[in-house]
Amino acid sequence: MSEALDTVATVRRFNRFYTRAIGVLERGYLGGPYTLAENRVMYEIAHGEMVTPSAVAAALDVDAGYLSRMLSKLERDGMIERRRSDVDGRSVTLRLTARGHEFFASLNARTIDRVGELIGGLSAPDKARLAGALDTAQTLLQPQPDKAPIVLRSHQTGDMGWVTERHGVFYGTVYGWAPKIEAVTARICADFLDNFDPELERCWIAERGGERVGSVFLVKDSEPGVARLRLLMVEAAARGEKLGRRLVDECVSFAREKGNREIVLWTHEVLTAARGIYKAVGFELTETWVHDDFGKPEVSETWRLKL
Structure with missing residues (x-):
């Protein structure tokens, strides 16, 4: 319950910050004559074909x-016009007038400028981290259809390319480790x-509906009787479903089955979600050091689990 309340408080705090930062609370959005909702209506009309009022209502959930x-207000102001559909005479379609297109182009430019000012002080790696974090937030918060079950399978042709690409994109975007990672x-x-x-040895690939959503490896270490856990990865679309724990549990069960006495892994201090899984499973932190192999100083860690 406390974790849920903390998350609610964090989301509400961000909402208060962001609505103020982008001008949602201004009487006229970005100093213009229309509210954010009215501007969103024009956005939907500008970016669609044969747009109907019902389609706009569904898109905006209003x-x-x-x-x-x-x-009616936008039509009186000469921003939009209604026309009978050429396909169905009973249906009305919406489109921007020439004046509406001119206004919308100006609004779009001002919106870009506002966001540019907001992120202008960020470094390139921080901008990449922000973009990745926002993509993750959207994935987690948008309504989800009934999800197919996630299945685990052994590696197949093409999986190693996917693992390499996803690690490069995720850690490069979120932590600025590209291209070294x-x-x-x-x-x-x-x-x-x-x-x-x-x-x-084993590689597990997690799939949902034929789409890869996670991976982990268990390989022989240089020391006999010791297995090494590597490349744990869970895509944003599968987070919150305990897939990371499931993948680690598979490694532990397999290592025990094969008679290993210990599992060792290498991770980083900033990877808090993965570290939480390792700790919950019973791994213990045994060594830390600082390196810059990924282009900037990071605290590396060795964790071990006695079997």
Whole structure:
């Protein structure tokens, strides 16, 4: 319950910050004569073909009566016009007038400028981290259809390329580790394929509806009787479903089955979600050091689990 309340408080705090930062609370959005809702109506009309009032209402999830009042105002101001559909004479379509197009182009430019000012002081890596975080937030918060179950399978042709690409994109975007992390991941994957021992090693690929959403590897370490967990990855679309824990549990069960006495892994202090999983499973932090192999100083860690 406390975690849920903390999350609610964090989301509400961000909402208060962001609505103020982008001008939502201004009487006229970005100093113009229209509210944010009215501007969104024009956005939907500008970016669609044969747009109907019902389509706009569905896209914005607004009451039909409220939308009708906004459309009437925009029509009186000469921003939009209604036309009978060429396909169905009973249906009305909406389009921007020449004046509406001119206004919308100006609004779009001002919106870009406002966001540019908001992120202008960020470094390139921080801008990439922000974009990744916002993509993750949208994925987690948007309504989800009934999801197909996630299945785990052994690696197949093409999986190593996917693992390398996803590690490069995610860690490069969120933590600014590109391109070094992609090179490191590619070497790990190549070594796995070149030296794969099916009796003692395994790669699990998590799939939902044929789409890859996660991975983890368990390989032989240089020390006999020790297995090494590598390349744990869960895509944003599958987070919150305990997939990371499930993948780690598979590694632990397999290592025990094969008679290993210990599992070791390498991670980083900033990877708090993964570290939380390792700690919950029973891994213990045994070593830390600082390196700049990814282009900037990071705290690396060794964790071990006695089996």
